[in-house]
Amino acid sequence: MKQPSFFAKILLFGEYGIIENAKGLTIPYNFYKGTLKFVDAEEHSDSNEKLMEFAAYLSSEMPDSFDIERLEKDLAAGMYFDSDIPQGYGVGSSGALVAAIYDQYAHNPIATNGLSKGKISELKTILGKMESYFHGKSSGIDPLICYMNIPLLINSKDDIDTVGLPEEKAGKGAIFLINSGVPGKTEPMVQAFFEKMKNEGFRKTMHKEFTKYNDACIDAFVKGKTEPLFKNLKNLSTWAFANFKPMIPTRLLNAWENGIQSNDYYLKLCGSGGGGFVLGFTKDFEKAQQSLPDFELEPFYRF
Template identity: 55%
Template sequence: MKGPLFYSKILLFGEYGIIKDSKGLSIPFNYFKGALKKENNFSATAKASNLALKNFVIYLEDLTKKDSTLVSFDLEALNEDVENGMYFDSSIPQGYGVGSSGALVAAVYDRYATDKITVLENLTREKLLKLKTIFGKMESFFHGKSSGLDPLNSYLSLPILINSKDNIESTSIPSQNTDGKGAVFLLDSGSTGETAPMVQLFMEQMKNDGFRRMLKNQFIKHTDACVEDFINGNIKSLFGNLKQLSHVVLDNFKPMIPSKFHELWKQGIDTNDYYLKLCGSGGGGYILGFTEDIDKAKLALKDFKLEVVYNF
């Protein structure tokens, strides 16, 4: 058994903001991928994955009991496959903000949901929202609370534009300019980050009036502008807004930025060689970078591994 492949994702814009109705833009990232597999020779990783799936199945049984109208699965087949050693074979790093649990959720839904919404049908806004709700409930097993966006991106393998919580659509982004010097890149922080504690920290800060004002008047304002600029290919304006956004994150989201990157973050803003932002919830994993000149960025960040995601 080798299932279809499900890819990682990158939330280019919208981390934390989408919890409070900012715009967001999420794109599939085909560099990392995963598939459901069964084989007899079990590695330690496969064993751990199989065990996690067993617990996930118990959670899904409970989920369908609570709300059978939302989603139902062929639980008999799923249980049998997991008992026979099925696991999720994945190259997607966990705790890196690129959707490892999202790809697993998409793979399980794709194979075992009994009345599934397929990628081939006309995906109306209602269907997208229903999928997002289903995926949010499924992925909550891994994160405590999930928006459902990561699995949705992985399942559809299309860029997704988030206009607000209840308004999402698949979208197109400008074609890459493979000869362009501008780039979006991933910077490996060298440590993993956990989503749940970071989101909890954010929710605590949301109790503070000043933080809420900053979020609305600065963070969401620049995030929304970045999304518009990126989709419309307004590169000059995009980098102006990215600089502002990077600054706001450095000033107000420091706990989400691994401490050894505080100086590098500021250096990017001061030199304009690159701008850094959170990739997912932060705390570790990947950091997302944007540059108008990838050679300059590589030189400035020569001690780190950069992975180019998109060329301008």
Template identity: 55%
Template sequence: MLFSLFYSKILLFGEYGIIKDSKGLSIPYNFYKGALKVDENPDETAIKSNESLGSFAEYLQQLQEDQPELVQFDIETLKADISKGMYFDSTIPQGYGVGSSGALVASIYDKYASDKITILENLTREKLLTLKQVFAQMESFFHGKSSGLDPLNSYLSLPILINSKDNIEAAGIPSQSKEGKGAVFLLDSGMVGETAPLVNLFMENLKQEGFRKMLKDKFVKHTDACVEDFMKGDVKSLFSNIKQLSHVVLDNFKPMIPKQFHNLWKEGIDTGAYYLKLCGSGGGGYILGFTEDIDKARTALKNHNLEVVYTF
């Protein structure tokens, strides 16, 4: 059986904010990838993944019964393949905010959805929104509540600009500068993050008026500005807004930042050597960093692994 490869993603801007209609920008990250696979002699990881796919298949069967107009799958073939030992073979680290479940969802849709929307057709806004809706329902199996963006990014392998909940488009982002010192990087926290509890905490916080006001007046405002600056290639304004955003996150999203990184986060803001922000829901996994001078950032963060994902 031949299966397609699907890549990880990085949500540059918009984590949590897109739940409340902020802008967002998601880019594919081809360093990590995954594909469905069948092995003669599966290892423990493969067996675990296969069991998880079994539960996922049951969930998808229920989903198509509950929402027949939304999506239909070839459940029989899916279950038959799972019984042959099919699993998701992936280098994408789980709980790291780079879309491990998104790539899995994209691969299942690609292989087993009936009347699927393909990446080869003219992707109108309606088709993108339909895909996003389908993927949100599918990925909810893993996270409790999903925007559907991770699988969408993985499926299309294109940058996606989120203007609002109902307005998304495949986007061209400014090309990278080979000579530039500015960079976006991933910082490995060395621990796994759990998405569902943190999203639940965020939803609880939204019940407080003060938190909602901060979100609208500060978090969403700076997130939107960062997206606009990035798309325009206005690096000076971008770093001014990222600094503000980093500050807002440190002040208001502390539970989403692993404790041992609180000081490091503040040092970046104080020195200007780098600015940190959440990568996905936080709580561990990767932390996203922005710097105007990657050498400075490497020196300041010399005890940590940095992976550069984009250069200015």
């Protein structure tokens, strides 16, 4: 059978902030994708076994929402998730898997076309409960973007809407990914964040400063306003360097600080951090490449 593909995602803005009701902006990243497939081969037994464990979770926690019998039958026939989305890199590997299972095995899956805010919120809740199996707790945002495959503006936990983005231009500017070289683990990073939130000083700066810079970046990016975008990106990158240092991959600490000092580029977390990809923004991609000779930069949006 021919199965649909589900693409990776990038959370441009809102990492950790969306947990505290700040805004977020997430976009599909079609460079990576995953598809449910059938094959009689030992090389995919690991994926098949992990899907069986996920199916057992769905059978226990959400039995009325899925055709568990058909899912288990297909897994017994060797179904696996064929994915090139790197795991632990902040681009939605578990989100794409959750989206694929929901699409094929949910009873009456919600269609993606013309969804109201209420339906988007309902879908996010279902997908979040599914993805909680992988991360302990999930907002549902990652599988939602992987399932809908269109940019989403997160105004708050219960207010999510589709959004149009400025068209790409063949300019000098770029948003890019840097590979830290090591995968990150979402659950311990999120737990560390909640520990930090117990500190009143951190909580105050998170709600006042992070939210201010983060939301201003989103507003400027959506409206295509480069100058206010980069002004607030510098503030956001500086704030993260001071307050999110445990989440910044060690290999990128010097590069992160260099970007703030040189203004050649600014770095920010891509997802929960600790490893995986880091996001970069620059007005001059060639200059950023020259300033980061030890890293391979993967541009995905030009302006």
